Amino acid sequence: MNRATSLPIDLPARAVIVSIACFWIGWIALMSLRAALLDFAEPSDLLVRRIVAALAGAALTLVFWRGLRFVRSDRPVRIALAALIGAIPATIAFACVNWFLFYGWHPPASLAADVARWGYVRVWRYAVIDTSVSWFFFFGGWAILYLFLRAAARSAAAEKASMQAQLRALRYQIHPHFLFNALNALADLVQTGRGDDADRMILDLSALLRRMLSEDDGAPDIPLADEVDLQRLYLALEARRFEHRLRVEIDLPDELADTPVPRLILQPLVENAVKYAVGGSHAVVTIRIAAEADARGLLLVVEDDGSARSDASSGFGIGLANVRDRLQVVYGDTARLVAGSRAGGGYRASIALPHG
Incomplete structure (x- = not known):
């Protein structure tokens, strides 16, 4: 297959980065809205930690994406399995980062009481295990979206390549027809x-x-x-x-x-x-x-x-x-x-x- 008709193995990096940014900006917005609707008294320190967590999550998602690029199949079942299995290490890593930012490193007053009451180990177990469930679906959802978008892009590229091949064949059909008429014209002039x-x-x-x-x-x-x-x-x-x-x-x-x-x-x-x-x-x-x-x-x-x-x-x-x-x-x-x-x-x- 030549360069003009070869299929892309991935979405453009810019599209991937934009999707990751949208996911994490959306998470910050939803968490801030949740706090406002529930009348949580949130100091600005929590918003800063949330932004740092989102940046760390975006970095982990980029690493996750690099791993997903090795998934070559476009079959829906395999896409879902690859996304959900790959989401496990990303989920655990982010849950640990999230625990460190909110509990392990100078926790804010609203969370320090939980640490003092239950101790670091118990809070770590709760924070990591409990939040891993929600983060698993977060990472898995993004991965499934990415893989299905990639499959759709590859399908569109294959359809475009097929159309270009058909058009090329039809255009080349014109050439012998044109030459036949032109040579007949030359023969008339010679005769x-x-x-x-x-x-x-x-x-x-x-x-x-x-x-x-x-x-x-x-x-x-x-x-x-x-x-x-x-x-x-x-x-x-x-x-x-x-x-x-x-x-x-x-x-x-x-x-x-x-x-x-x-x-x-x-x-x-x-x-x-x-x-x-x-x-x-x-x-x-x-x-x-x-x-x-x-x-x-x-x-x-x-x-x-x-x-x-x-x-x-x-x-x-x-x-x-x-x-x-x-x-x-x-x-x-x-x-x-x-x-x-x-x-x-x-x-x-x-x-x-x-x-x-």
Whole structure:
């Protein structure tokens, strides 16, 4: 498994530290609230000791976390067992720290009477054994929460890695399809004796492929302006073959230029327009690429004014199936592809993407 798809073995350290801090700050707040509701006369000395105890407890929880990192299983039963077993030494250690802070080291007047009456040994037994029960569930609860959050994070990472693998496979499916069409275009130029145009097309094709492949190892999304620019280069390449028969219109508002879209999502639609509209006609054909935003999200359109297409090209070819599959993987049912003949002639394919 490569670095890009390897699964994390733990939650980010910052998230763990924040969870520990929240637990112990919450404990200080609850104990202070308890004292206020029960009208306990608490000197400020007790609050200071409680804060020191919380700091010690947080340090013990960090040590506990380092031990929990060795638990590799994500099964609920094993997670619970590991959390509860690991909580035992943490509980005993904190109970001893708690006893020392409140009874062993200059106990406040409200607690010194208990020490004088029962003696250090009996008070130690009571304080450690009795408080260990409550502290056991405290440490165990945090550990179970941590392990389940880690399991959820690993599951999400696995799902993301699977989705990226599917998208990568679908994107790579585009490349041979694109090359097949481009090589056919080159063959047409050679057969018609247009050697100079064929030479220039080879250079343009090389530059386009270099850009497509160099960008293909990056993030699955790219700015809409970059995606449209790739299609502009491709159409410029095809224009060498069709000369005056191919016209291109681009309508991309400036405010949508940085909107992220799936890489090469327009490529199959543009290829279809060239293959069926321009290649299947001797008339001048205009291919239009447009983008617009509304309250529902982003709408991408690839349309042409060529002759009507056959049913074989109306939405069940490799290109359109690839686009539909990619939209399903990334967006589920919140995105859609609609393709079909235009009322006034030609063909229109539109992709509706949700916000975000």
